[in-house]
Amino acid sequence: MILDSLHLLFFKNYDEASLQFSPHINCFVGENGSGKTNLLDAIHYLSLTKSAFSAADAQCIKQDADFFLVKGKFLGPNNQAELIQCSLRQGQKKVLTHDKQPYERLADHIGRFPVVLISPYDTDIIRQGSEERRKYFDSLISQLDHGYLELLIQYSFLLRQRNALLKQFAERHSFDRDYLQVLDEQLVPAGQRLTELREQFLVSFIPVFQRHYTELAESREQVSLDYKSQLPGADFAALLRANERKDLALQRTTVGPHKDDYVFLMDGLSVKHYASQGQQKSFAIALKLAQFEVMAERKQHKPLLLLDDIFDRLDERRITRLLQLVANHTFGQIFLTDTHLDRTDRVLAGLSDQIARFRVEQGTVAAV
Structure with missing residues (x-):
């Protein structure tokens, strides 16, 4: 299961954004505070129906807007498309749809598109x-x-x-x-x-x-x-x-x-x-790697892996171990954030020929 595309409206610091992803490695590069982590959070919404970082859903509505929308297209093993959309209007209940059909209960979605997030807050x-x-x-x-x-x-x-x-x-x-x-x-x-x-x-x-x-x-x-x-x-x-x-x-x-x-x-x-x-x-990362392995085994497909700001926050030894796992194709589709494009290219050199790069600048994102 891979996330093929993502579309945002009035989500956090984005007015609108549309992205087409690589099935392997996707890099969001930009200055701190530009909105890189918000893209990971949007993916988290598609999987777990909630933010990984904000306590209240209403905090994810862009300032001066009255709703947000996050929409993603997932592709299964036979390239069968599944459309997931999560939206919230001020003062109303959050709505989640699967192929345009609303869920009666958000809990029914949990586990369909598993995700693992590794972040500085672990x-x-x-x-x-x-x-x-x-x-x-x-x-x-x-x-x-x-x-x-x-x-x-x-x-x-x-x-x-x-x-x-x-x-x-x-x-x-x-x-x-x-x-x-x-x-x-x-x-x-x-x-x-x-x-x-x-x-x-x-x-x-x-x-x-x-x-x-x-x-x-x-x-x-x-x-x-x-x-x-x-x-x-x-x-x-x-x-x-x-x-x-x-x-x-x-x-x-x-x-x-x-x-x-x-x-x-x-x-x-x-x-x-x-x-x-x-x-x-090391303890926290080992928890997340174990989580990934157990999920992949039980679900019979690899979860999405979100890596937030690891190059700035982890030392070389821990980064090397993560990249070894990437090189061994332990992980499936990966989304990562970094502040320096040249560093990202250097670190990922030779690991994959399927790398998509996106430049993030104050609420705008574009393929590099």
């Missing part, structure tokens, strides 16, 4: 809190397993209902255990199954990740992931009952898979607290 997965790590793995597993995504949506909906009920109890100085029990009876099986699926995923993911770290870092450190959850070996229903008074006092649910964490370890120590910046970068 170490946030390590440095920030547990929510960042849960979001990363939830997104990864959801692209692979639609059943997991459905379960996650169900659990999140029930959790919001339960938290709203706890808040209502506090505001009204009342308590209805029967109503709470009805929600818990639905929350418990969903939460237990989420935990099981997360555990099962890591069994196959961790060895792939460890291999990529070893190849990338060329070091002897032993890395791993430790899944921290309250549920394995415990009765979720009993945990909810045991924490009932605490939940009522805090007006939120304090136990369950929404509190899980993934602890990143190097030689048995926390990567967040003890690893160097270089080791953290």
Whole structure:
């Protein structure tokens, strides 16, 4: 599956842009702040229906415009075209269409066109809190397993209902255990199954990740992931009952898979607290390379690979490893950003005869 073309209207700093892509390597070159990363983000929208960088969809509408549109044409193995369009008008719901037919639910699109993004912000997965790590793995597993995504949506909906009920109890100085029990009876099986699926995923993911770290870092450190959850070996229903008074006092649910964490370890120590910046970068990139490999294997086709600003942010050793993978045709279609065209040409020389180059200048983009 490749992205053949992209068309934008009033997306971030672009009034309009139309691009035709190479099936292998595509380079967006321009000064910082010119809009290179916004093009990667538009591709991210086509795959995951949301921005990789903006918290709210409305932030992606160009200033003084009242809507944005991102449209892409994907080509399958037999050159069969599939048109994906994502649009948002101020004050309205986001609309996603597949061959001009709107999705009833955006979730039904997730996983159809898998994507992996490697960016300077990847170490946030390590440095920030547990929510960042849960979001990363939830997104990864959801692209692979639609059943997991459905379960996650169900659990999140029930959790919001339960938290709203706890808040209502506090505001009204009342308590209805029967109503709470009805929600818990639905929350418990969903939460237990989420935990099981997360555990099962890591069994196959961790060895792939460890291999990529070893190849990338060329070091002897032993890395791993430790899944921290309250549920394995415990009765979720009993945990909810045991924490009932605490939940009522805090007006939120304090136990369950929404509190899980993934602890990143190097030689048995926390990567967040003890690893160097270089080791953290290698750890984060190894996660993304493992993600790519697992997705390619499970989906039977290679995800789109988005590389944002890697030449400015990574050292020569890590860039060399990525380019070795490019040269070995490990990756399929690649989209990358850089600030210097001559550097891009030098680094990619000999890697492919299918390279498309685009010059980006303050919201305009043109083939070079």
